[in-house]
Amino acid sequence: xxxxxxxxxxxxxxxxxxxxxxxxxxxxxxxxxxxxxxxxxxxxxxxxxxxxxxxxxxxxxxxxxxxxxxxxxxxxxxxxxxxxxxxxxxxxxxxxxxxxxxxxxxxxxxxxxxxxxxxxxxxxxxxxxxxxxxxxxxxxxxxx
Numbered sequence: 001x002x003x004x005x006x007x008x009x010x011x012x013x014x015x016x017x018x019x020x021x022x023x024x025x026x027x028x029x030x031x032x033x034x035x036x037x038x039x040x041x042x043x044x045x046x047x048x049x050x051x052x053x054x055x056x057x058x059x060x061x062x063x064x065x066x067x068x069x070x071x072x073x074x075x076x077x078x079x080x081x082x083x084x085x086x087x088x089x090x091x092x093x094x095x096x097x098x099x100x101x102x103x104x105x106x107x108x109x110x111x112x113x114x115x116x117x118x119x120x121x122x123x124x125x126x127x128x129x130x131x132x133x134x135x136x137x138x139x140x141x142x143x144x
Contacts, residue, residue: 039069
């Protein structure tokens with residue numbers, strides 16, 4: 001969508017890529033700054049995704065603060081997926097398949113960390129997560 005100059009887009013004017021990046025940033029911010037459920041990535045997960053082309057090495061390597069965490073890695077992968085998504089009729093490259101696999105693996109394992117982090121913290125938060133998950137899965141089941 002063409003927006004002349006430096007006009008800031010309203011939500012309805014954002015492209016699918018812009019909306020996806022916005023949602024990934026909202027997820028990362030909520031997880032890190034409000035719920036504090038962004039933990040160090042399991043070494044096995046890091047090993048599995050280390051062969052994905054184009055991921056910055058600094059997001060995959062431990063530093064003095066410990067292992068890398070999920071939120072920054074998820075932001076990078078989501079942005080790469082959204083910007084590199086082929087047209088529906090186009091052939092999907094092996095690199096894109098690896099990137100999608102890495103995103104799925106990161107989200108799957110991070111989801112487990114989030115659930116495990118919320119349970120001892122607060123019954124209310126854990127139940128809220130469960131309710132949101134149930135609503136989402138019901139919605140997803142409506143899609144063929």
